Amino acid sequence: MTKSKGLYHLALAGVLCAVGIIIPMFMPIKLVLDPMSFTLASHVAIFLALFISPSVGIAVSLGTTLGFLIGGFPLPVVLRAFTHVIWAAIGAFYLQKHPELLDFKQSVPGRSLKLFGLGAVLGLIHAVAETCVCIPIYFGQGMSGSELVRILLLLVFVGSFVHSMVDYVLSLLIWKPVSGTMRKAAV
Template sequence: MVKTRDIVVGGLLAAVAILIPLLFANTPLMVHIPPFSATIASHVPILLSITISPAVAVFTGVVSGLGFVLKTSPVIGARALMHAIFGGVGAYAYKRGMPFYMILLMTAPLHGLLEALVVLPFGFSLNQAFVAVGIGTVLHHLVDSAITLVVYNALTRLSLVKVSHHLR
């Protein structure tokens, strides 16, 4: 059963997920070297949504993807839609008790692989897909994971995010 609190927190994370591309895309806060792009903190909402539930993580990933489709391009939007997949996998692992920091590390290569694969139908080479997008995405994921851990620790102290029982 979905809790009202989870719906509210999920809605807030989804709102932030769509605001990031709407406000930061095509500004100095976004690096764009096609087919790679990185918008600062764009993964923070999806990474935090992992701690709520798989449904909230998937929803937040889809909303993030829609935001990037609206503000940037179909390629960047398709890449952002991959957040729904790695977010759902990460949330399932969190629900099963895996420590959050391990989930952040585990989902980085999955995230990079998914984003590399999704750009191939747009005509990019294997080199562009796997080197520029795949490796670039993993590095961007890790930077945003560091930001997420700071926010996560603050939210757990305020009891706004439930802590996986293996963390403390």
């Protein structure tokens, strides 16, 4: 990586970290289903970062996690944010091997289906990781089995998957017009 490209990626990561921290704090569109809350577009910065490169995707995931920690968010929220590193890295490395999927100037057969599949896989990884983090948090708090299933399966797993897919689609809607203005990798 050239010095110029590295600085460019560092600047993009910094801006996306800031966006990723600010959205959950100030976004008025939130769905709160105790004990979970889902904030529209809270994953958009991470998706945009993983569209750029693996290092930017990982950096933004770590940066937003640190932002939640410093911002005083509850530990379950911080730990759930930390799991974003997993799916961001997987998605970014996949896209590094298949950059044509995000090059909308290029004709790619089955692009929509491939992008949907990528979003679904990342959404499943996202949901599984967040559910795994929440199991020890909610287990043993005196909840009934049905209450645990409602929280872990319905709210955390299904909620995280749906939330991930909505934010993924928003990210693609932003990326498509912006990607043509991004500096090329050869810089």
